[in-house]
Amino acid sequence: MPEALPLLPGAPSPHDGTRAVTLGVLGGGQLGRMFVHAAQALGFRTVVLDPDPASPAGLVAHQHLCAAYDDAQALDALARSCDAVTTEFENVPAQSLSRLASSVPVSPSGEAVAVCQHRALEKAHFARSGVPCVPWALIQTDADLASIDETLLPGILKTATLGYDGKGQVRVERLPDLGAAWAALKRVPCVLERRVALQRELSVVIARDRAGRCVHLPLQQNLHRDGILAVTEVPAPDLPDAVAAQALDAAEAVAATLDYVGVLCVEFFLLQDGTLCANEMAPRPHNSGHHSIDACDLSQFDLQVRALTGLPLLPPRLHSPALMLNLLGDLWFAAGGAAPRTPCWDRVAGLPGAHLHLYGKVEPRRGRKMGHLTLTGASAASARALAAEAALLLGISPF
Ligand code: ADP
Ligand code: MG
Numbered sequence: 587m588p589e590a591l592p593l594l595p596g597a598p599s600p601h602d603g604t605r606a607v608t609l610g611v612l613g614g615g616q617l618g619r620m621f622v623h624a625a626q627a628l629g630f631r632t633v634v635l636d637p638d639p640a641s642p643a644g645l646v647a648h649q650h651l652c653a654a655y656d657d658a659q660a661l662d663a664l665a666r667s668c669d670a671v672t673t674e675f676e677n678v679p680a681q682s683l684s685r686l687a688s689s690v691p692v693s694p695s696g697e698a699v700a701v702c703q704h705r706a707l708e709k710a711h712f713a714r715s716g717v718p719c720v721p722w723a724l725i726q727t728d729a730d731l732a733s734i735d736e737t738l739l740p741g742i743l744k745t746a747t748l749g750y751d752g753k754g755q756v757r758v759e760r761l762p763d764l765g766a767a768w769a770a771l772k773r774v775p776c777v778l779e780r781r782v783a784l785q786r787e788l789s790v791v792i793a794r795d796r797a798g799r800c801v802h803l804p805l806q807q808n809l810h811r812d813g814i815l816a817v818t819e820v821p822a823p824d825l826p827d828a829v830a831a832q833a834l835d836a837a838e839a840v841a842a843t844l845d846y847v848g849v850l851c852v853e854f855f856l857l858q859d860g861t862l863c864a865n866e867m868a869p870r871p872h873n874s875g876h877h878s879i880d881a882c883d884l885s886q887f888d889l890q891v892r893a894l895t896g897l898p899l900l901p902p903r904l905h906s907p908a909l910m911l912n913l914l915g916d917l918w919f920a921a922g923g924a925a926p927r928t929p930c931w932d933r934v935a936g937l938p939g940a941h942l943h944l945y946g947k948v949e950p951r952r953g954r955k956m957g958h959l960t961l962t963g964a965s966a967a968s969a970r971a972l973a974a975e976a977a978l979l980l981g982i983s984p985f
Contacts, residue, residue, distance in 0.1 A: 590669075591691070591796075591896030595629035599669050601690075606631050608648075609894060610668035610690075612655060612682065613675035614641025616945040616955065617871050620879065621674060622647045624887035630895070635664050642945040643674070655682050665689040670894045672848060676702045676869050677748060693847040693894055694869045701844060702869045705746045705777045712864045715839040719864045720855065722779045725768060736761045738780045743767045746775040751953070752813015757781070783858040787865070788822060788829075790837035791875040793849045793889035793899050800838050801901040803886060805830050806874045808853070809985055814953065817973070817985045818874045818910040820881060821966065832862050840867060849890045851875060873912065873955070880941040880960040881908035906939075906962035909973035913957040917980055918950035926950045933979050939963050939972050 590600040593607045600607075609625050611618045614636025622632045622643050634647040637654050644650035649667065653660030655678050662685075664671060670691045673683065676699055683696030701707045706724045713719070721738060724746070725731055739761050745754035756767040758778070768776060787810065792802040807822035808815055822830070837852040844850075851872030853865040875886035882902040884892075892899050918926040934940050944957035961976055963969030977984060 593630075593669050593895040593897075595895075601669060602666075605667075607895075608633055608668045609891070610635065610664050610671035611643060611647075612636075612664075612671065612673040612678045612686075614638060614643040614647075614650070615674060616642050616957075618643030618674035619646055619945060620876075620885075620887045620943075621672070621871070621890055624885060625891050628891060630891070633664060633667050635660060640948060642947060645946050655679055658685070661685050662689075672870075672890060672894045673699060674870050691894075694850070695845075695847070698844045698846050699869045702867055703747055705744060705749075705866070706775075708866060709777070711843065712840065715836070715843040717836040717840060717864045718861070720779050720782050722777050724775065724777055726775045731765060731768060734761065734764060734778060738778050739764070740781045741778050742781055743771060743776050743778050745771055746777055751815075751955075752810075755813060782855060782863070785856045785858050785860070786822075788825070788833055788854045788856060788862075789818075789851055789872060789874040790833050790854070791849060791851045791872055791878070791886050791889075792834075792837045792841055793886075793893045794838075794841045794846050795893055795899050796847050796896065798842065798845075799899060800841060801889065801899045802834060802837065803875055803878050803882065803902055804904045805833055806877070808874050811983070812953075814914065814955075815873045815912055816982075817912070818877055819970070820877050820904060820908050823966065829856060829860075829862060836862070836864060840864070848893045849875075849886055873958075874910075876943070876958050877908040877910040877960050878902060879943070881906045881962050906964070907966040907969040908960055908962045909969050911959045911961070911973060911977060911980075911982055912955060913944070913959055913980075914952070915950035915954040915956050916952045917982070918956070919952065929980055934959065934976060937961070937972060937976055937979075939969070940976055 608631035610633045614634045619642040632647040633649040634643045635651045680696040680700040740759045743756045758767045787808045789806045794800045807819045809817040851868045855863045871886040878885040884902040917929045939962045941960040961973040
């Protein structure tokens with residue numbers, strides 16, 4: 587597909603002069619919604635493809651194609667109505683991205699997304715990029731199960747595909763328990779990872795353009811609870827420069843070996859002994875980068891728009907230290923209450939430096955990401971104190 591880049595916001599489409607330049611996104615979740623917000627702020631038209639009539643991004647885009655991700659007619663309609671297409675979620679069928687790519691520029695590519703969809707391909711890719719990860723093995727057959735090295739235990743068994751927010755994972759203490767754990771995951775292809783002692787978790791959001799130039803957000807420090815991101819803190823407190831440099835180099839290497847175009851997040855474990863290991867990667871903006879909307883002069887969604895349209899990538903500058911708190915559906919249920927109630931947003935709005943983002947999801951459910959709250963401060967200490975105050979108001983556990 588010949589690419590008429592850069593695409594300029596508000597300009598007539600190079601493919602269809604009857605409309606303005608239009609950007610498409612596969613997936614209508616909160617990441618798509620924030621991409622749409624960033625694209626619209628610049629003046630681009632937007633189209634979302636998502637099967638859910640009430641999807642967070644579909645509700646705010648200029649146009650919502652309400653259809654399955656593998657619906658050929660809908661994909662062709664998306665290609666016709668857009669000048670470039672990106673994705674907000676990694677489980678879009680790779681064939682759908684390839685189909686789109688035959689008639690419209692698509693980034694990231696279907697090949698890159700396919701690597702991120704499968705934990706074994708992802709880990710093999712880390713190795714190819716010279717980036718270590720924790721010891722692991724692929725389990726697809728009884729023979730694989732029988733040949734597992736017991737040094738991988740205690741471990742975590744994870745489905746190779748479709749896991750997120752800690753779903754599709756079982757902790758396994760001893761080798762004899764492994765068969766039952768695999769049965770509990772319906773014997774789908776899995777990876778077994780050694781459970782490692784974490785000093786902390788970090789992530790890097792980078793954006794890479796077609797010429798291979800990279801920029802990145804400041805390194806994030808992340809706290810997970812029950813496998814779900816709970817808190818992100820930027821800058822990562824007291825992080826040795828050498829570790830930060832190692833994580834940035836690793837993220838760039840991972841992107842370069844994929845010839846990646848777009849925004850990519852690599853999550854890392856910093857082990858107790860100081861070793862840095864890659865955990866997983868996402869071919870899109872990431873929950874741990876949401877602070878950038880309020881704390882940086884360019885957000886991860888601005889970078890996604892720029893990478894997609896060929897506008898210049900500039901290194902985002904963190905103008906305020908920040909903490910981001912995820913707002914899970916649990917907050918809508920007061921201690922054991924069955925009927926949901928609205929959290930005290932009026933009190934949150936009274937905190938200077940609090941930036942509330944709700945995703946427009948109608949039904950709160952426990953564990954469901956309903957929104958996030960970013961707390962910015964003039965100093966890291968004041969951002970932290972403000973976040974502690976917000977957590978107390980909302981009933982989020984202290985961190
Ligand atoms: P998901 O795709 O659901 O985010 P992850 O593999 O990132 O799954 O795991 C979620 C969280 O579980 C991690 O952020 C980390 O806190 C913990 N975790 C995952 N794998 C390991 C491991 N091998 N050792 C220790 N903790 C782990
Ligand atoms: Mg993860």
